[in-house]
Amino acid sequence: MNSDETYHLDVWKGDWGLPSIDIHSLQILAYAKFSGVALAVNTTCNPFTTPNGQLPVLRNDINKLDSIQDMVKFLKTKNFTPDSSLSPKQCAEIVSYDYMLKEKFYPALQFVWWLDHRNFTELIRPWYSKAIPFPLNFYYPSQYEKRARTMVELLFPNEDAMTVIESKLYSDAQKCMTLLSTRLGELDYFFGSKPTSMDALIYSYLAPLLKAPLPNPALQNHLKACTNLVKFVSRVSQRYFEYDYQEYEKIKAKENEEKHSRTDSDNEFPHKRRDQVFAGIFVTIAMVTYAIFTGIVEVTPKNDNELMDDTEDYLSESYVED
CATH class of the missing domain: 1.10.287 (Helix Hairpins)
Incomplete structure (x- = not known):
């Protein structure tokens, strides 16, 4: 990135020791940290001003990019990537894990966040209602809940019982976490001693699930049982998002x-x-x-x-x- 170029990254604000509570915001934040690129990060909870009503957004005076794929592609053109030492086979593995997480893990997270009644009413809706400025705080939580419900209905068109849907989603997500735990083993990061885009991807999925104080922690408990994944999340947070991690630890201690x-x-x-x-x-x-x-x-x-x-x-x- 040229010295005369200044790029701003707008992301959802953080909580619970994380720089952001949003999966996509976390992914691009971690990717940028692992790549060594300095971005002017702006934490916000107002997606209304973004091109498509969603966060994160990478922007300068000319461009506004609001998809992770476009952001990563752009940063690679500026020679910022944590994957320069990976082989083609390893890069292909990242693509396969990305697909697996989107298909088998992401729907379960959406259910935990927006469709589980206790989590939604006691934690998620109050958090977003407090964070998003009035009167948008009445609009966006309902829209996100509606979007998650539509996703689930499309995945299970012939199933009406939410308990059955929940069981199937959680089963798939638990299998994903077990697979990730086995894949990581005793390593610090998924390809060894240095983090790559695969670590940014997996961190963005696991961290919010692990750190959110969920009233119904059913899926969270399975993640906590995968101790190496818990250590992985803590490792990334402490090494690359030290300020957020330490500030939250101080609050908890108090x-x-x-x-x-x-x-x-x-x-x-x-x-x-x-x-x-x-x-x-x-x-x-x-x-x-x-x-x-x-x-x-x-x-x-x-x-x-x-x-x-x-x-x-x-x-x-x-x-x-x-």
Whole structure:
């Protein structure tokens, strides 16, 4: 890229320790990092101003590219690619994994994000409604949900039961994750010690699923069981998106500290109440004793005759009442 050229990359903003919560935004961000290209990244949640109402967008004063394929192709023409050392066979493998993820994994992620009732109502819709500016925050979440539902209906035209569809989608996605886990093995990255476009692709699919605090984590739990994939996501985040990763870790640490503080306070509450009661009794006794000994309060004991008279009076009054 020429020194006089400035390219801006508009992406969905990040959360949960990720530079973006969007698959396609994550893919091009990781690709650019792995390629060593410096882009002016603009995090946004307003796709309305983009050419086709979607993010990410790579732009300069002349061009606006809004598909991953076009962005990657453009960066390659500027000699920015992490795949320069790969063989034709390895490049063909990337194409095959790309196809597999789009066909077998992406639909399941769309279901998790937009069609699972708990995830959508408790996390996804509130997140987008808060992030997207008014009044577009009423429009886009519903559109994305509608788009995901259309995709599922096209994939399963003869199936009406969402539980059956969910089971089939999750089964395919779990098989993909198991295959990826086997393929990665003990390697840092899928082709060895350096990341390539295949790592950018797979990271973009796995990271949002792993990091989102999903109320229904059924598919997420399978990913967490693939420990080498979990380490892979953390490795990429720590090495290439260090700021986002560390800031989120600080937030989590602070939340955990506050949680433990509240728990300790709750555990101490019964003992604190008991100590307060005993302290109050002790202070009261001390004050009364002090008052008696200093003459502030006088206590005159009655003699035996006075006590007998009081008893007779009480008995006579009781007899009259009966």
